[in-house]
Amino acid sequence: MLIILLSGTGMSYGQTSATASFTASATIIQPIGITTTSNMNFANLDAKSGGAVILTPENTRISTGDVALAENAAVSAASFEVTGEEGFAFSISLPKDEFLLANGSESMIIKDFTSSLANGGSLTGGSKIVRVGATLKVNPNQTPGIYNSRSPMNVTVNYN
Numbered sequence: 001m002l003i004i005l006l007s008g009t010g011m012s013y014g015q016t017s018a019t020a021s022f023t024a025s026a027t028i029i030q031p032i033g034i035t036t037t038s039n040m041n042f043a044n045l046d047a048k049s050g051g052a053v054i055l056t057p058e059n060t061r062i063s064t065g066d067v068a069l070a071e072n073a074a075v076s077a078a079s080f081e082v083t084g085e086e087g088f089a090f091s092i093s094l095p096k097d098e099f100l101l102a103n104g105s106e107s108m109i110i111k112d113f114t115s116s117l118a119n120g121g122s123l124t125g126g127s128k129i130v131r132v133g134a135t136l137k138v139n140p141n142q143t144p145g146i147y148n149s150r151s152p153m154n155v156t157v158n159y160n
Contacts, residue, residue, distance in 0.1 A: 030126070032084035034157050040134065043073030047142035057116035057131035067138045077116075078132040082157050084123050091120035092130060093156040101136070101147035108147055109137040120160060130155075 042053055042061065051065015057077045063069050082090060094113040101108045112135040121128050132155060 029085040038079035040078040041076040044070035050140035055133040089160040103145035106143040
């Protein structure tokens with residue numbers, strides 16, 4: 001009887017390992033790009049005793065102080081076409097510094113840039129139009145003439 005008991009306590013083991021396999025893939029997406037489609041133009045202003053002109057991304061000018069805005073002027077926020085992978089989200093970085101618009105030794109400051117996409121956007125159809133506005137500080141009795149930026153102002157886009 002002792003022999004039967006000992007033989008009944010032996011353990012048997014089932015499968016001790018298993019294997020699964022997998023494959024790998026990668027998708028190369030369309031690189032994000034940005035192209036300037038329109039430059040910023042505050043258009044015709046009368047400086048009078050100075051102030052500021054706010055150019056919104058929607059091509060609207062708002063005058064503060066004593067700056068007079070000429071009507072029927074070719075006002076234009078900067079405009080860009082962002083291209084890339086369909087449906088991908090992106091963010092936009094606007095200039096943070098102040099820049100000069102100059103006419104000879106005379107200058108005005110452009111600052112406080114804003115975008116039509118406050119928090120970025122999505123590439124519907126693989127592209128999106130983005131507009132950028134800013135504030136122009138106009139000095140009292142600013143010398144008449146055409147004022148242009150001395151250095152480029154960069155807008156950067158990145159996939160989120």
